[in-house]
Amino acid sequence: MTDKTFVTWHDHAVDRPRGCVVWFTGLSGSGKSTVANCVDAKLHELGQQSFVLDGDNIRHGLNASPEILEPDHGIEFAQRFGLGFGPQDRAENIRRIGCVAEIFCSAGLIALTAFVSPYRVDRDRVRIAVTAGGTACDFVEVFVDTPIELCEQRDPKGLYAKARAGEIKGFTGIDAPYEPPEQPEVHLDGTAPVELIADQVISHLRQNGKFR
Amino acid sequence: MTDKTFVTWHDHAVDRPRGCVVWFTGLSGSGKSTVANCVDAKLHELGQQSFVLDGDNIRHGLNASPEILEPDHGIEFAQRFGLGFGPQDRAENIRRIGCVAEIFCSAGLIALTAFVSPYRVDRDRVRIAVTAGGTACDFVEVFVDTPIELCEQRDPKGLYAKARAGEIKGFTGIDAPYEPPEQPEVHLDGTAPVELIADQVISHLRQNGKFR
Numbered sequence: 001m002t003d004k005t006f007v008t009w010h011d012h013a014v015d016r017p018r019g020c021v022v023w024f025t026g027l028s029g030s031g032k033s034t035v036a037n038c039v040d041a042k043l044h045e046l047g048q049q050s051f052v053l054d055g056d057n058i059r060h061g062l063n064a065s066p067e068i069l070e071p072d073h074g075i076e077f078a079q080r081f082g083l084g085f086g087p088q089d090r091a092e093n094i095r096r097i098g099c100v101a102e103i104f105c106s107a108g109l110i111a112l113t114a115f116v117s118p119y120r121v122d123r124d125r126v127r128i129a130v131t132a133g134g135t136a137c138d139f140v141e142v143f144v145d146t147p148i149e150l151c152e153q154r155d156p157k158g159l160y161a162k163a164r165a166g167e168i169k170g171f172t173g174i175d176a177p178y179e180p181p182e183q184p185e186v187h188l189d190g191t192a193p194v195e196l197i198a199d200q201v202i203s204h205l206r207q208n209g210k211f212r
Numbered sequence: 213m214t215d216k217t218f219v220t221w222h223d224h225a226v227d228r229p230r231g232c233v234v235w236f237t238g239l240s241g242s243g244k245s246t247v248a249n250c251v252d253a254k255l256h257e258l259g260q261q262s263f264v265l266d267g268d269n270i271r272h273g274l275n276a277s278p279e280i281l282e283p284d285h286g287i288e289f290a291q292r293f294g295l296g297f298g299p300q301d302r303a304e305n306i307r308r309i310g311c312v313a314e315i316f317c318s319a320g321l322i323a324l325t326a327f328v329s330p331y332r333v334d335r336d337r338v339r340i341a342v343t344a345g346g347t348a349c350d351f352v353e354v355f356v357d358t359p360i361e362l363c364e365q366r367d368p369k370g371l372y373a374k375a376r377a378g379e380i381k382g383f384t385g386i387d388a389p390y391e392p393p394e395q396p397e398v399h400l401d402g403t404a405p406v407e408l409i410a411d412q413v414i415s416h417l418r419q420n421g422k423f424r
Binding site: 013014040041044049051052053057061062072073076077081092095096099100102104106107129133135 | 225226249252253256261263264265269273274284285288289292293300303304307308311312314315316318319321337341347
């Protein structure tokens with residue numbers, strides 16, 4: 001029996017123009033999510049398709065903690081696959097986010113990611129995976145450079161206070177390092193108005209041919 | 213010091229209409245990827261935004277095996293986070309794919325997934341997570357119902373031959389179970405022409421208000 005109906009459609013897969021990955025990095029409270037969401041809104045107004053990946057949509061699902069996984073999946077599964085905040089867990093957290101951003105990119109969207117991502121090696125691995133991978137997407141690293149004093153003053157989630165009180169261990173900037181990017185594509189002054197620095201990102205994307 | 217520039221933009225996040233998750237399930241060789249890619253192409257022609265998640269873009273990145281992870285990340289990391297084919301690994305594989313599909317859905321796309329996903333409990337967990345989660349997406353289960361004899365005859369990747377030869381253990385349909393959906397939203401005859409059954413999916417999506 002021949003089965004001609006079966007094998008044809010892989011070749012007809014939609015050939016989409018690539019998007020790109022815009023990777024925001026900076027201290028907690030530096031303004032990453034705020035700026036990324038502002039860029040997202042501006043891109044939307046400009047008719048560009050984008051999406052923000054941040055803690056809200058990642059840490060409760062894809063990169064859930066053991067505590068979140070346990071009720072549905074049991075303790076053994078939760079301990080094996082849940083992510084904590086150790087160095088390996090952080091690396092895996094960033095690796096998975098990079099993979100999802102790459103998939104968004106291959107779907108033709110501009111993927112904006114907003115995670116502390118404190119380690120240079122983790123960010124560089126994502127850069128390599130995204131740019132050299134099968135989809136060969138562009139990677140735009142955006143450093144939201146905000147003095148830790150201001151981040152701590154903002155402390156939107158009360159995390160610095162907890163870290164200072166010793167309630168959180170290994171908090172970036174307090175008792176864990178932040179390694180700033182050495183050559184970010186975009187270097188933002190996190191003390192400047194959000195709209196202004198969001199426009200810097202928009203300008204970079206536009207000038208580098210990231211708009212459709 | 214007040215810092216009025218900082219806190220404004222979270223409220224301005226783009227309010228996108230939701231997409232939906234279209235979950236293809238069926239034996240290896242049943243035609244899941246073929247039909248999903250055909251649906252994707254048809255949606256594209258109809259001006260709908262969609263994207264296919266399948267082994268090609270998942271198993272080499274997000275859900276990579278230990279062997280793929282080891283060169284970059286070392287053996288300890290690879291063994292901890294790499295996914296194999298044991299029952300827990302398969303459950304985690306499907307869980308992560310469901311999370312990514314949900315993110316695509318919240319970005320406004322129709323997410324088409326094409327994985328064997330043999331266990332009912334894993335698919336039902338995804339359904340619950342997707343429909344009851346923060347994004348409250350719709351979940352459309354599509355059963356590509358193809359007799360195993362035909363799947364094995366097609367054997368596009370030569371996997372049945374390897375499973376029969378004992379080179380692959382725990383192969384769905386040979387020495388591991390496939391649990392068909394009990395009430396799939398769409399039940400396709402995998403022996404029918406691809407275009408025809410792809411149109412059935414398109415009709416379902418259109419009639420159930422999944423088009424923009």
